Amino acid sequence: xxxLLAALTELxxxxxxxxxxxxxxxxxxxxxxxxxxxxxxxxxxxxxAASYDGAVRTALIAYKERGRRDLVRPLAELLSHxxxxxxxxxxxxxxxxxxxxxxxxxxxxxxxxxxxARRTGARVATPLRLSRxxxxxxxxxALERAANLHRAMRAAPPPHATSAVIIDDIVTTGATxxxxxxxxxxxxxxxxxxxxxxxxxxxxxxxxxxxxxGPDLTE
Ligand SMILES: [Zn+2]
Numbered sequence: 001x002x003x004l005l006a007a008l009t010e011l012x013x014x015x016x017x018x019x020x021x022x023x024x025x026x027x028x029x030x031x032x033x034x035x036x037x038x039x040x041x042x043x044x045x046x047x048x049a050a051s052y053d054g055a056v057r058t059a060l061i062a063y064k065e066r067g068r069r070d071l072v073r074p075l076a077e078l079l080s081h082x083x084x085x086x087x088x089x090x091x092x093x094x095x096x097x098x099x100x101x102x103x104x105x106x107x108x109x110x111x112x113x114x115x116x117a118r119r120t121g122a123r124v125a126t127p128l129r130l131s132r133x134x135x136x137x138x139x140x141x142a143l144e145r146a147a148n149l150h151r152a153m154r155a156a157p158p159p160h161a162t163s164a165v166i167i168d169d170i171v172t173t174g175a176t177x178x179x180x181x182x183x184x185x186x187x188x189x190x191x192x193x194x195x196x197x198x199x200x201x202x203x204x205x206x207x208x209x210x211x212x213x214g215p216d217l218t219e
Contacts (some may be wrong), residue, residue: 018062018071019055027074031055036082039199040174043181044191047086048199049078052170056198060169064108075197076115079167082195083120088165091117092189094180095128095153100136112197113167125164127156127187128180137175145175153179155187163190171196
């Protein structure tokens with residue numbers, strides 16, 4: 001019976017890799033070579049599970065903009081590799097603008113953080129809020145992104161001394177993560193590092209960050 005159910009589910013909801021179209025997994029192993037990388041310098045290390053290209057890019061766009069919520073599972077699995085490396089126990093997702101969340105049918109970064117927390121046994125806290133409206137950063141240059149996010153967030157104070165790992169889906173110039181680090185720091189949080197699914201090399205000459213080489217994340 002479980003086999004029949006699985007077969008019926010497959011008929012109704014066929015699982016195919018968004019990268020190569022092969023049946024079986026939503027993001028197959030062949031399409032996601034594990035290439036952990038590092039993001040731009042934001043005051044703490046930025047761990048990225050993959051580069052923002054190929055199947056990972058396709059999956060993130062489908063998850064974020066095309067309503068493919070089912071992709072949260074493979075994306076959270078990717079992110080959880082970074083979280084294990086970082087020894088993350090408390091995840092703090094970056095806040096999404098209310099209108100973007102409405103358009104997407106929910107907060108995609110919060111959903112990603114919760115799915116990752118379920119995998120790793122970490123907890124999720126949501127102290128970060130946008131304190132003013134911000135533009136969608138797509139299409140903005142590095143300086144415009146920095147200005148767009150400048151002092152745009154505020155954070156509730158930390159409930160206890162556990163250090164936080166900031167979660168986002170994609171890092172480009174690091175403007176969002178930098179502002180999240182600043183806001184949490186100002187509210188008294190200790191931020192261990194940031195973890196993202198994918199890092200995109202900015203064509204806008206971002207300054208190179210220090211390369212992450214091991215699990216020692218103490219600052
Ligand atoms: Zn594939």
